[in-house]
Amino acid sequence: MVKFVQAWRKYRLGKWALALLILFLFLLPVPQFVAPEAKLVTNSLLFSLTQMFMLIILASDWNLIGGFTGYYDFGHAVFFGLGAYGTGVMMAQMGWAFVPALLIGAVVAAVFAILLGSATLRLRGAYFSIAMLGAFVAVREIIRVLRPITGGGSGLTLPPYLNRPLFYYVLLLFMIFVVWVIWWIRRSEFGYTLIAIREDEVGAEMRGINTTLHKIVVFTLAATFTGLVGGLWAYQNTFIDPDVVFFDSRTLDMVLATLLGGLGTVTGPVLGAVLIYWLRDVLWANFLQYHLIIQGLVLILIVLFLPEGVLGSFDPNSGTRIGGWVGKILREADGETEETANAAESVEAPV
Amino acid sequence: MTAVTQQQPLLEGRGVSKYFGGLAALSDVDFTVYPGEIMGLIGPNGSGKTTLFDCLSRVQDISKGQVFFKGEDITRKKPYQVAHLGLSRTFQIIRVYNKLTVIENLLLSQQWRNKGILKQLRPSGQQMEGRAKELTDFLLMSHVIKEKAGNLSGGQKRLLEIGMALMPDPDLILLDEATSGINPTLIETIKDRIRELNSKYNKTFLLIEHNIHFIGDLCDRVFVLDYGQKLAEGTPDEIMNNQAVIEAYFGADGDEGDDEYDE
Ligand SMILES: Nc1ncnc2c1ncn2[C@@H]1O[C@H](COP(=O)(O)OP(=O)(O)O)[C@@H](O)[C@H]1O
Ligand SMILES: [Mg+2]
Numbered sequence: 001m002v003k004f005v006q007a008w009r010k011y012r013l014g015k016w017a018l019a020l021l022i023l024f025l026f027l028l029p030v031p032q033f034v035a036p037e038a039k040l041v042t043n044s045l046l047f048s049l050t051q052m053f054m055l056i057i058l059a060s061d062w063n064l065i066g067g068f069t070g071y072y073d074f075g076h077a078v079f080f081g082l083g084a085y086g087t088g089v090m091m092a093q094m095g096w097a098f099v100p101a102l103l104i105g106a107v108v109a110a111v112f113a114i115l116l117g118s119a120t121l122r123l124r125g126a127y128f129s130i131a132m133l134g135a136f137v138a139v140r141e142i143i144r145v146l147r148p149i150t151g152g153g154s155g156l157t158l159p160p161y162l163n164r165p166l167f168y169y170v171l172l173l174f175m176i177f178v179v180w181v182i183w184w185i186r187r188s189e190f191g192y193t194l195i196a197i198r199e200d201e202v203g204a205e206m207r208g209i210n211t212t213l214h215k216i217v218v219f220t221l222a223a224t225f226t227g228l229v230g231g232l233w234a235y236q237n238t239f240i241d242p243d244v245v246f247f248d249s250r251t252l253d254m255v256l257a258t259l260l261g262g263l264g265t266v267t268g269p270v271l272g273a274v275l276i277y278w279l280r281d282v283l284w285a286n287f288l289q290y291h292l293i294i295q296g297l298v299l300i301l302i303v304l305f306l307p308e309g310v311l312g313s314f315d316p317n318s319g320t321r322i323g324g325w326v327g328k329i330l331r332e333a334d335g336e337t338e339e340t341a342n343a344a345e346s347v348e349a350p351v
Numbered sequence: 352m353t354a355v356t357q358q359q360p361l362l363e364g365r366g367v368s369k370y371f372g373g374l375a376a377l378s379d380v381d382f383t384v385y386p387g388e389i390m391g392l393i394g395p396n397g398s399g400k401t402t403l404f405d406c407l408s409r410v411q412d413i414s415k416g417q418v419f420f421k422g423e424d425i426t427r428k429k430p431y432q433v434a435h436l437g438l439s440r441t442f443q444i445i446r447v448y449n450k451l452t453v454i455e456n457l458l459l460s461q462q463w464r465n466k467g468i469l470k471q472l473r474p475s476g477q478q479m480e481g482r483a484k485e486l487t488d489f490l491l492m493s494h495v496i497k498e499k500a501g502n503l504s505g506g507q508k509r510l511l512e513i514g515m516a517l518m519p520d521p522d523l524i525l526l527d528e529a530t531s532g533i534n535p536t537l538i539e540t541i542k543d544r545i546r547e548l549n550s551k552y553n554k555t556f557l558l559i560e561h562n563i564h565f566i567g568d569l570c571d572r573v574f575v576l577d578y579g580q581k582l583a584e585g586t587p588d589e590i591m592n593n594q595a596v597i598e599a600y601f602g603a604d605g606d607e608g609d610d611e612y613d614e
Contacts, residue, residue: 189462189471196448196459203446206408208434208463208519217468317499 005333025049025172029165043164050164050236052277053171054229057178058250059257059269059276061222061229064182066255067264068191069218070198071121074129075136077250079109079223083230085143085150088240092156093149102231109227112139113220121215124201140246155241158234167236174232178225183266194218195264249292253280256295259302262309271311359422361386361523361555362407362438366416369402369579376402377579379416384523389549389556391566391587394576395599400559401443403576404525408440409433420523435463439516440525443559445508449501453492453511456500457483460515479518486514491540506533513541517548524548526558530565538565545569563591575599 008014028049031040058080066072086105090096096104120131143150150156185191196204197211205211234240253276254269261272279298283291306313313320316327360383369377376399384390392400405411407418409430417426425433448456458479465471487493490510495503500511509529516524526545530538542565548554560566566573567587574584577599583590590596 184472187474189458189465189473190468192451192455192459193462193471195451199448199450200446202410202430203442203448204459205430206410206434206440207460207515208431209459210429210431210463214468 001329002332005329009333022176026169029168032165046164046168048277048281050168050171052274053168053175054233055253055257055277056270056273057171057175057229058226058254059261059273060178060182060266061226062251062254063258063263063265063269064185064194064222065215065219067258067269068186068194068198069215070201071125071215071219072129072255073132073219073222074251074255075132075134076222076226076254077246078132078136078139079113079226080230080233080250081136081139081143081245082109082112083227084234084240084245085230086227087231088156088158088234089149091158091235092151098161098235102228102235105231105234106224106227109230110220110224113223114216117216117219118212121219122212136246136251140242143246144242151241153242155239155244158238158240160238161235162238167232171232174228179266179270186266190214198264249295252295252299256299256302258309259299260306260309262311262313265309265311268309268311272309275310358385360384360419361388361421362557363419364403364407364416365418367403367406367413367418368415369399369406369411370414375579377406377576380576380579380581382574382581382584384555384557386522386555387549387553388571389545389558389569391570391573392557392559392576393561393563393566393573393590394582398576398599399579400576401527402579404440404527404559407433407525408438431463434519434521437519437522438525439519439521439523441509441512441516441527441529443527443531445505445512447500447503447508447511447515450499452497452499453487453503453514454480454483454496456511457486457514457518460518461520464519483514483518486517489544490514506537509533510537510541513544517554521554523555523557526556526560528559528561530560530562538562542569567591 029041029046031038032043032046058076062073062076065076083102083105086108087098087101088105090101090104091098094101116132116135120128120135123131144153146152185194193204193209193214196207196209197214201211230245234245237244257272257276258269259272260275261270262268280291280295283294287294302309308315308318308320312318313322314326315323316330317323362382362384364380364382367377367380367382368375380399380403392403394400402411406413407420407425409425409428409432413426417424419425420433420436420438423436425436425438428436448459451459461479461482462471464479484493484496487496490513492507492510492514495507500508503511509532513526513529516526530541533541545556545558546569549556556569558566558570570587572585573587573590575582575590575593575596577595582599583593583596585593
């Protein structure tokens with residue numbers, strides 16, 4: 001194991017593994033172009049992966065405000081809804097093309113985030129969470145009532161565009177972009193500032209940090225990404241109505257994925273989203289009536305037994321048994337003595 | 352120590368009052384701190400010292416009265432704006448970012464100097480690491496620079512807080528019981544550091560202390576709070592021989608003097 005860690009570091013295998021994974025994901029649809037009859041890669045597989053990429057982006061967005069900044073947004077899917085409806089209304093009612101319509105969707109989500117954030121992010125913790133939950137329900141009902149614009153309860157049909165590989169590539173690229181942005185933020189002074197706000201907001205404010213401004217900026221960024229996903233989702237789904245767009249457990253999925261993977265880490269929400277997505281796929285296929293119950297149970301189990309998430313549990317500083325074991329191997333690989341060992345640094349340490 | 356001249360005060364409070372419901376934690380307190388001074392603030396427990404710091408750093412609203420810093424009215428400013436003007440503080444109840452390392456804590460205490468969020472998008476620590484390292488040397492903490500702040504001892508955390516307060520190069524530093532829970536050798540170090548910062552870099556200090564010797568050794572002037580009111584003001588000698596002060600400490604409330612070294 002020690003040898004393995006040393007080799008892993010020496011040859012930067014992490015980077016190679018990541019590069020290979022990305023290459024694989026890019027090449028995956030190719031068999032469909034070259035040999036469609038062979039059915040090696042089906043449209044439904046691409047569709048599934050596309051949904052998974054979306055969940056990864058959504059969870060990563062939620063993690064920006066919930067994991068880094070410590071503000072649990074229980075209504076974050078409202079931005080998904082605004083993006084979907086912004087895009088949908090422009091296309092179905094105004095006859096706009098997709099790309100400009102999508103931009104409108106993103107702008108609607110961003111503007112709403114700035115307005116809502118300016119009001120709610122001044123509140124601390126729990127008040128923000130509840131205000132966001134309220135915003136989610138309120139926006140859904142407003143959309144239901146604004147029938148002439150939004151189609152109300154009967155929804156809107158968008159011009160169908162059925163090109164699974166294209167959606168697959170767009171979402172793959174977008175996902176890589178979002179995770180890269182968040183990775184960048186995590187290393188930047190801005191990212192550390194968000195963590196400082198989470199750790200001690202009052203202290204941060206007294207140490208010269210304009211906390212409200214930072215919260216609004218990160219909230220708006222997360223909302224914009226989420227709005228873009230909403231718009232893309234609306235187009236690939238070709239139909240939107242308040243119930244499918246403002247689906248009850250959409251925020252829950254983001255929370256669940258983030259907690260499962262590891263709150264406040266870059267790769268945690270990615271891993272968590274992958275797990276949740278496949279878990280849900282299995283659940284939907286086999287236990288349709290019970291899937292929400294099982295999802296709820298999973299959440300409770302994570303909070304009880306994996307409070308730092310799957311990834312967090314592997315962190316040497318987490319105090320878990322696995323973490324201690326990982327720490328020991330890393331120290332041996334470093335050739336360090338016990339006393340100097342505590343500094344095992346990693347961007348992925350849950351902070 | 353700098354002689355107090357008739358210069359413009361660095362910090363001035365006029366009739367500062369703070370009410371918590373019916374409780375007057377501060378009533379009509381006037382005070383001035385001149386540039387280059389080391390000023391002491393003493394008083395029995397619950398006399399309003401920390402509340403005064405909270406009002407100055409604007410984390411508490413000031414109920415009545417006004418505060419000026421460098422001639423500017425900061426009575427209604429936000430906490431971060433006061434910090435930007437050059438006023439730093441430490442906390443009686445320690446406030447550090449437990450899950451971040453010592454150096455990250457230090458760097459975050461001056462991050463606002465990178466004006467604008469776009470400038471914060473560079474990887475952390477590239478610009479100011481030198482200064483943070485200097486400060487950890489200065490405070491004898493260079494061996495724990497990569498330690499998580501949460502793993503430090505109480506004394507080390509207090510030192511870290513002082514470092515965090517110094518990091519943005521402020522003009523006025525408020526220290527709230529910086530020596531409590533710290534061992535005597537380290538207290539001497541802190542004393543030396545304050546003296547050096549004051550004489551060499553012309554930093555002004557306002558410090559809350561229970562340790563009378565510390566006050567006597569360091570301070571040019573002292574002012575005393577009791578039940579939220581200013582009881583006396585003067586040189587340390589004058590204060591220690593002031594009848595009202597002696598009564599406030601040793602009088603009606605029994606043996607408050609024993610708190611000298613409490614945590
Ligand atoms: N946030 C608060 N809410 C209500 N009362 C407070 C608060 N902070 C301080 N007090 C009260 O104000 C008085 C002064 O407290 P404090 O400033 O902490 O005293 P000191 O620092 O001199 O020991 C005390 O009676 C205390 O109970
Ligand atoms: Mg106090």
